[in-house]
Amino acid sequence: MSVKKIIVIGNGMVGYKFCEKLVANGGAKAFAVTVFGEEKRPAYDRVQLTQYFSGKTADDLTLAGPEWYRDHGIELRLGDRVAAIDRAARTLTSQSGAILAYDTLVLATGSAPFVPTVPGVDKQGIFVYRTLDDLDGIIAYAKNAKRATVIGGGLLGLEAAKAVYDLGLETHVVEFAQRLMPRQIDEPGSAILVEKIQALGVRVHLNKSTKEIAGNGHIEGLIFADGSRLDTDLLVISAGIRPRDELAKACGLETGPRGGIIVNDCMQTSDPDILCIGEAALHKGIIYGLVAPGYEMAEVAANTLMGGEKRFIAGDLSAKLKLMGVDVANFGDAFGETQGARTVVYRNDKAGVYKRLTLSPFGDFVMGGMLVGDASEYGSLIQFMKNRTTLPPNPEDLILGPRGDSKQVGSLSPIFLPDTAQICTCNNVSKGEIVKAVRDGVCEIGPLKNCTKAGTGCGGCLPMVADILKGVLESEGKTVSDHLCQHFGYSRQELFEIARIKRIQSYAELLASHGKGKGCEICKPAVASILASLWNDMILEHQGEQDTNDRYLANIQQGGTYSIVPRVPGGEISPEKLIVLGQVARQFDLYCKITGAQRIDLFGARVEQLPDIWEILVKAGFESGHAYGKALRTVKSCVGSTWCRFGVQDSTSFAIRIEERYRGLRAPHKLKSACSGCVRECAEAQSKDFGLVATEKGWNLYVCGNGGAKPQHAELLASDLDEETCIKYIDRFLMYYIRTADRLTRTATWFNKLEGGIEKLRKVIIDDSLGLCAEMEKQMQGLVDTYKCEWKEVVENPELRKRFRHFLNSEESDETLAWARERDQKRPANWHPELAAEAAAIAEATRTTEP
Amino acid sequence: MTVPTSEKTLVWKRAVRTVDVPAESGGTVLLDGRQFAVFHFRNPDAWYACQNQCPHKGDMVIGRGLIGDDKGEPKVACPQHKKTFSLVSGKNLGGEAYCLDTYPVKIEDGYVFIGIAEA
Numbered sequence: 010m011s012v013k014k015i016i017v018i019g020n021g022m023v024g025y026k027f028c029e030k031l032v033a034n035g036g037a038k039a040f041a042v043t044v045f046g047e048e049k050r051p052a053y054d055r056v057q058l059t060q061y062f063s064g065k066t067a068d069d070l071t072l073a074g075p076e077w078y079r080d081h082g083i084e085l086r087l088g089d090r091v092a093a094i095d096r097a098a099r100t101l102t103s104q105s106g107a108i109l110a111y112d113t114l115v116l117a118t119g120s121a122p123f124v125p126t127v128p129g130v131d132k133q134g135i136f137v138y139r140t141l142d143d144l145d146g147i148i149a150y151a152k153n154a155k156r157a158t159v160i161g162g163g164l165l166g167l168e169a170a171k172a173v174y175d176l177g178l179e180t181h182v183v184e185f186a187q188r189l190m191p192r193q194i195d196e197p198g199s200a201i202l203v204e205k206i207q208a209l210g211v212r213v214h215l216n217k218s219t220k221e222i223a224g225n226g227h228i229e230g231l232i233f234a235d236g237s238r239l240d241t242d243l244l245v246i247s248a249g250i251r252p253r254d255e256l257a258k259a260c261g262l263e264t265g266p267r268g269g270i271i272v273n274d275c276m277q278t279s280d281p282d283i284l285c286i287g288e289a290a291l292h293k294g295i296i297y298g299l300v301a302p303g304y305e306m307a308e309v310a311a312n313t314l315m316g317g318e319k320r321f322i323a324g325d326l327s328a329k330l331k332l333m334g335v336d337v338a339n340f341g342d343a344f345g346e347t348q349g350a351r352t353v354v355y356r357n358d359k360a361g362v363y364k365r366l367t368l369s370p371f372g373d374f375v376m377g378g379m380l381v382g383d384a385s386e387y388g389s390l391i392q393f394m395k396n397r398t399t400l401p402p403n404p405e406d407l408i409l410g411p412r413g414d415s416k417q418v419g420s421l422s423p424i425f426l427p428d429t430a431q432i433c434t435c436n437n438v439s440k441g442e443i444v445k446a447v448r449d450g451v452c453e454i455g456p457l458k459n460c461t462k463a464g465t466g467c468g469g470c471l472p473m474v475a476d477i478l479k480g481v482l483e484s485e486g487k488t489v490s491d492h493l494c495q496h497f498g499y500s501r502q503e504l505f506e507i508a509r510i511k512r513i514q515s516y517a518e519l520l521a522s523h524g525k526g527k528g529c530e531i532c533k534p535a536v537a538s539i540l541a542s543l544w545n546d547m548i549l550e551h552q553g554e555q556d557t558n559d560r561y562l563a564n565i566q567q568g569g570t571y572s573i574v575p576r577v578p579g580g581e582i583s584p585e586k587l588i589v590l591g592q593v594a595r596q597f598d599l600y601c602k603i604t605g606a607q608r609i610d611l612f613g614a615r616v617e618q619l620p621d622i623w624e625i626l627v628k629a630g631f632e633s634g635h636a637y638g639k640a641l642r643t644v645k646s647c648v649g650s651t652w653c654r655f656g657v658q659d660s661t662s663f664a665i666r667i668e669e670r671y672r673g674l675r676a677p678h679k680l681k682s683a684c685s686g687c688v689r690e691c692a693e694a695q696s697k698d699f700g701l702v703a704t705e706k707g708w709n710l711y712v713c714g715n716g717g718a719k720p721q722h723a724e725l726l727a728s729d730l731d732e733e734t735c736i737k738y739i740d741r742f743l744m745y746y747i748r749t750a751d752r753l754t755r756t757a758t759w760f761n762k763l764e765g766g767i768e769k770l771r772k773v774i775i776d777d778s779l780g781l782c783a784e785m786e787k788q789m790q791g792l793v794d795t796y797k798c799e800w801k802e803v804v805e806n807p808e809l810r811k812r813f814r815h816f817l818n819s820e821e822s823d824e825t826l827a828w829a830r831e832r833d834q835k836r837p838a839n840w841h842p843e844l845a846a847e848a849a850a851i852a853e854a855t856r857t858t859e860p
Numbered sequence: 861m862t863v864p865t866s867e868k869t870l871v872w873k874r875a876v877r878t879v880d881v882p883a884e885s886g887g888t889v890l891l892d893g894r895q896f897a898v899f900h901f902r903n904p905d906a907w908y909a910c911q912n913q914c915p916h917k918g919d920m921v922i923g924r925g926l927i928g929d930d931k932g933e934p935k936v937a938c939p940q941h942k943k944t945f946s947l948v949s950g951k952n953l954g955g956e957a958y959c960l961d962t963y964p965v966k967i968e969d970g971y972v973f974i975g976i977a978e979a
Binding site: 068072073074076077080459460462465495496517526527528529530532533534552553554556557560561565567568569812815816817818819821823825826 | 875876877880881882883884885887888889890895898901913915917918919920921924925926927928929930931932934935937939940942944954955957958959
């Protein structure tokens with residue numbers, strides 16, 4: 010018996026999802042599957058297309074590489090378009106001339122942008138916004154353009170506008186209707202959206218019908234029906250989509266009067282051996298232009314082929330989007346079109362927020378709504394709608410949140426939802442599935458995502474998934490496990506105490522006595538850090554447990570090369586040392602950048618170059634800056650009273666003293682510090698893990714501040730301290746943090762979880778309430794006394810130097826590293842999609858010219 | 861077309877001296893211009909080989925990854941973004957689609973040999 014042949018026409022997101030579902034349900038093994046894609050690349054994430062302009066590469070957007078198809082026995086024919094289907098002979102012919110027989114066809118042909126027939130629409134500089142090739146065209150043309158216009162103020166139009174805006178062009182959006190996103194939001198909602206977008210500098214032109222495109226060969230401007238004109242160098246047309254049903258029409262399949270291939274609930278077309286899914290399918294008179302219903306169709310089609318019973322029920326058109334940084338959501342009966350429906354509206358022009366809810370005629374449940382400017386309640390509202398949950402007494406609480414008594418548990422918490430509630434719309438995961446996984450022992454968000462797939466699509470449901478996880482654990486009297494990982498049933502703090510009291514010196518020893526298995530990338534570096542904090546051994550004695558940065562004493566960067574940050578205590582550096590840095594950078598062709606912490610970072614060193622570079626640096630008096638370690642980075646300073654006419658203390662000298670005291674200190678996470686010479690705080694000490702600000706009488710000591718992703722103002726621990734007391738308190742503070750914090754927890758996060766807050770910290774550190782201070786000071790002094798520069802040791806030790814090479818069996822370098830030049834310095838090649846394409850083209854040209 | 865494995869012959873390539881591979885760790889080897897990652901677990905001894913290129917971003921760095929196990933399954937974590945892969949099957953343990961190619965390993969005369977299927 011011959012294997013049934015399935016041919017999928019179209020390799021977009023939905024076409025790929027179909028393959029994925031067919032792999033999952035065994036269909037890919039049971040059938041011979043061939044996929045045609047007219048683009049040269051395998052399916053990519055069109056929803057995230059704008060991210061191509063903000064740094065993501067074509068590879069990043071790829072849903073699965075060619076190897077995925079190969080590994081699952083799926084033949085992928087890219088760059089070839091199917092030209093005709095012969096239903097009688099059950100064959101198809103591709104543009105390249107291939108004739109293939111099929112048993113079942115799956116049309117996933119998608120849609121094409123609709124381009125209105127305006128005179129002049131064939132001029133140069135006019136684009137649509139659909140494929141990566143379109144985007145490459147826009148990027149290339151934008152180089153010689155100043156002003157870009159997008160026709161179409163819908164979802165795709167605004168995404169296209171964001172894209173050209175990100176390219177640095179003056180951006181205009183032209184919409185035929187009286188408002189933006191006319192299908193999703195009403196006029197007051199649009200007004201908020203327009204105002205927010207215009208605040209970015211994008212000009213919005215509503216109520217404009219384009220009559221003609223002006224220009225001589227290339228576009229120069231738009232002429233509107235009202236006689237006005239808008240000059241522009243580049244135009245993106247985003248005036249809607251049209252289903253790609255031309256193949257279906259040509260072979261006589263039934264199509265809708267306005268296009269689209271008619272399908273039943275099993276996704277079969279008028280020919281039961283031909284299925285259709287995605288934007289080309291017309292189901293009960295509706296074309297679904299969103300990815301979620303497309304995915305559902307893919308699942309149903311894969312199920313149909315395996316003889317399953319799944320049916321496609323009217324898809325969900327709800328969507329939460331971020332357009333030019335503005336949240337916009339629309340769900341259910343957003344415009345209140347249901348007979349007798351009631352409306353609740355909240356509008357705040359000052360904050361730029363508009364929320365509108367449609368309630369059922371008796372006001373007992375939510376039927377739909379729209380949110381502009383703040384869509385944080387979207388996930389919960391949609392659950393209220395789908396589950397017809399009875400509304401709270403004041404339905405406005407749903408969009409305003411509980412007011413007054415803030416401790417009241419929000420009625421919006423997903424805990425109150427029924428188990429059937431769909432939490433992840435992208436992957437159709439119910440609350441019940443998530444609850445079950447948690448009850449079966451999945452107690453962390455990462456594994457929970459992996460096992461349920463919830464939150465792995467757009468990620469919008471992740472806060473709800475986290476709330477459900479927390480809620481279920483709490484209901485079972487559990488808290489989120491603080492165990493380090495599956496290999497140690499202890500928290501970091503417990504392991505620290507075990508290692509300290511039992512004087513455990515190695516990871517292997519601790520694993521054998523208190524752990525199980527072979528360890529992993531979580532516990533190995535965490536234990537290595539504990540051992541370093543306790544015994545201060547040379548880091549490379551524990552090489553097998555160190556993460557790559559500590560293993561090579563440098564920071565791994567794009568492409569797998571390393572960067573080097575020599576210590577520059579307090580940010581003070583002599584001309585001689587500056588010259589050495591310049592010479593080293595020139596000799597090894599390293600990219601130079603001043604860091605945020607008053608140091609100089611040298612990028613692009615190959616692993617085998619590191620010892621040679623450091624040999625020169627050590628000779629010139631430099632030491633490791635520990636930028637690679639979970640260790641003290643820098644103590645940033647201002648020039649203080651030495652130079653500054655406002656300075657009251659010598660902040661530079663004190664910064665250097667502190668930096669030299671704690672250099673090399675390993676901690677649960679990196680440590681940053683700063684020291685300011687007066688209250689003007691130029692060194693920004695109050696945003697550091699510990700910081701000092703000079704007063705007339707001495708120093709104010711701040712702790713547990715943070716910059717980065719979640720800035721937090723430091724807390725004042727003590728005022729007007731002399732230098733010796735400062736150091737005593739910092740010793741105790743750092744040691745207490747190192748002993749008690751969880752892995753990879755900065756001081757700010759550690760502090761936020763510390764019961765008793767700053768009062769408790771003062772008691773432990775100043776009043777010695779735990780009786781630990783003498784021991785902690787001694788421990789710190791031990792670490793200070795045993796400090797050695799790791800790089801000096803490596804440079805002087807031929808055996809250690811040997812570890813710094815790319816290959817174990819060859820002295821050669823990694824030849825795959827490629828460089829480009831930018832602003833007179835080198836940088837990794839292929840970091841931008843344009844350049845990746847360029848490099849690929851060069852590689853291709855070289856290959857074809859070779860004999 | 862990919863040639864089915866049965867039609868290929870496994871060629872054993874001498875890769876590196878066992879003493880040159882750090883234990884409970886690993887490294888990168890160069891064989892006929894191709895890069896492979898080799899890892900060595902101890903107690904009991906076990907050796908693994910896989911592609912050196914991380915399938916996530918394409919960097920040649922897997923040989924510098926930390927090794928360990930996930931519920932008994934030997935694994936490696938890419939040093940760049942901590943994507944983890946089975947050293948037995950090459951499967952992506954984070955559930956993403958991309959995987960590693962793994963290769964059979966044998967130890968003879970103090971050398972690590974990697975088995976590569978050739979058509």
